[in-house]
Amino acid sequence: MKMRMKAPALRAFAATLVAGALLVGVAGTGARAEGLNSEGYLIPQRQNWSFAGVFGHYDRAQLQRGFKVFHDVCSNCHAASHLTFRELSEPGGPEFTPAQVKALAATYKIQDGPNDSGDMFKRPGKPSDTWPWTFPNDEAAKSALGAVPPDMSLLAKARTVQYGFPYFLAEGLPFFEDEEQGPDYIYALIKEGYTNPPKGFKVPTGLYYNSVIQGSNHLIRMPSPLAMIFDNNGKPNNPKFYTDGTPVTPDQVARDVSAFLMWAAEPKLEERKRMGFNVLVFLGVFASLLYFVKKKIWAGVHDIPPAA
Amino acid sequence: MSGPSTYVPKSAIGKWFEQRLPIGGLIHSSFVVFPNPRNLNYFWTFGAILAFMLVAQIATGVALAMHYIPDARFAFNSVENIMRDVNYGWLLRYLHANGATMFFLAVYIHMLRGLYYGSYKAPREVLWILGVIIFLLMMATAFMGYVLPWGQMSFWGATVITNLFSAIPLVGNFITTWLWGGFSVGDPTLNRFFALHYLLPFMIAGVVILHIWALHVPGSNNPAGVEPKTSKDTLPFHPYFTIKDTFAVVCFAIFFAWFVFFVPNYFGHADNYNPANPLVTPQEIVPEWYFLPYYAILRSTPNILFIPAKLAGVLAMFGSIAVFAFLPWLDTSKVRSGSYRPVFRVFFWVFVLCGIGLGYIGSQPVTEGTILAGRILLLGYFAFFLIVLPLLGLLETPLQVPASIADAVLGAHGSTAMLKGASAEPSVKG
């Protein structure tokens, strides 16, 4: 009755929003579509991650295990140029002790200089150093491995899974957030991707078949990194690989290293979500108070008094 | 801005100052006693939301600029340094990157509001054109801002868009080289884009002041589309609209905060977390969502007569924005508000769907199907402005427009309508 003129446009707008939200809700559940897509790619599945959701936070023990995988395996080839040693002991990460991190850094030799006589020299690493790379430059990596392995400090944000329209609409909504698609992808690539090629498919030497990799005819230059930890039957070469008693399985290792890479790419995630929750609560309360003040001020302005 | 001010400062210092610079009176007449139509709906709060977003972008942008390095070797790393090592740098950057998205969301709603309610019609043509200029400046600003982090999408987006200028006959290649400051997008390009990205928001702020000035001459349009006639039709800006706008801004901030804190990279592109590499072309080069409809127009346009497709695409793209500036003369209807134009209303929503459809096409890899769909939607987009609007004014029979805003709010049938409001007195209606 009140505000008659607003009705048509607002109603249309509201209807669009509601219809959109419904569509998105339905689509969101569909986004977990199973299996290979039409072009023979394996579509990475959504995994459960401790850092998903409004209250998401990293699992310290998992990050520490993931770090071990990164340290022992991945970092032999991959750089992590934005990652500093000290971040490993900062809050919201694997939270190693500063002493552990100092000792770890000291095991690396870092090029420094020039010194007073103009010479470059090597010194033990310090917590403030960034993660050193095995290779002196991209060219060296390429000549050794056939391709430059992508830098790992941002890898989890530089990769994603594209579910396409209309699913992407859902990814912005609570509980369907898109933030976990990078680790979903990495997990799938190393755990599920190394399958046998289809019959008749010839894999050139130096390349490997991977059904998750896109854009290069399923071929990747990286040998299966899990094959460096497990034998062909999925048995770990070293059952004591993890020191915290967690069973060493391909699934566990892939999951742990993916979580670690997410932290490496987004070290402020916990702080961000915590602050975000407080901000939303504050703004919510503030908005409700404003709503009542507004109601009060506008009270009666649009009322029709009872007919005389 | 609305005639001589009756403002009298209370304090002696205030009086002294006011005689020398009557800024208090300006604020008083523009944002305190300024009469606003009483029937404005929440679509009219987007002006305040936009002002808030501009201030937010400038504030976060200036802080980012203190840590950012506009050098092709260091730009990417400096942004990552902001994310990791600058205190609350991650917050600044996510606010700024998502702020651009929110800014565009708000401006699109603001513009469609104007389109629906005929806000561009006399006497508000200059106000409208100033708005179109702000929109163009925003697009330039956002485009150059997206280049600054110097990721893969930054680099290749800049390459694709600057290359458009090479479509200009004769001087095209010269202009492109001149824009780049070299023979490809590189360090000089990054440097000048940073300088311009810093400059343009302040130019936007300047045009915004003109925009508000031009608004305060005729005052706001309103959902009924009839001008206020008596003081019954209006309410003073303060407290009625200050509180309403503040409420709307805070609600918008909640929406904004959701993205900043929980899905900060939702609107971004994963490939932009890979450093720019001139040797590796990404599988797909997609602009930010707010440019997608224009990108689709660019890619769908065919050869037109003697104009090659590339040039035609560029012309169609710029034309699709420029055409907004001519709306006051393209729309021939005497009735302002879409609420009283039943046929216009249908075409309005068809137009909105064309825009969304073009956006979708712009996000897809080019295939024959997308080109065909793009062309149909493109025709729909331009037909709305160039065919529908001019003809509809002549052919459509509008509904009965209310005699006054008070009528629109209370209904013309109320016998005795009592309007409460600071400046309103009881009135009798027949």
Ligand code: HEM
């Ligand atoms: C009209 C207002 C503005 C808009 C729409 C805008 C938009 C953008 C966008 C889209 C980006 C890329 C974000 C990303 O993906 O990282 C960006 C980056 C940037 N902007 Fe702005 N901006 C505005 C105002 C400003 C102002 C006033 C300044 C400085 C005084 C500024 C400084 C920067 C800097 C240093 C970056 C690079 C850092 C980064 O990428 O986060 N911006 N801007």
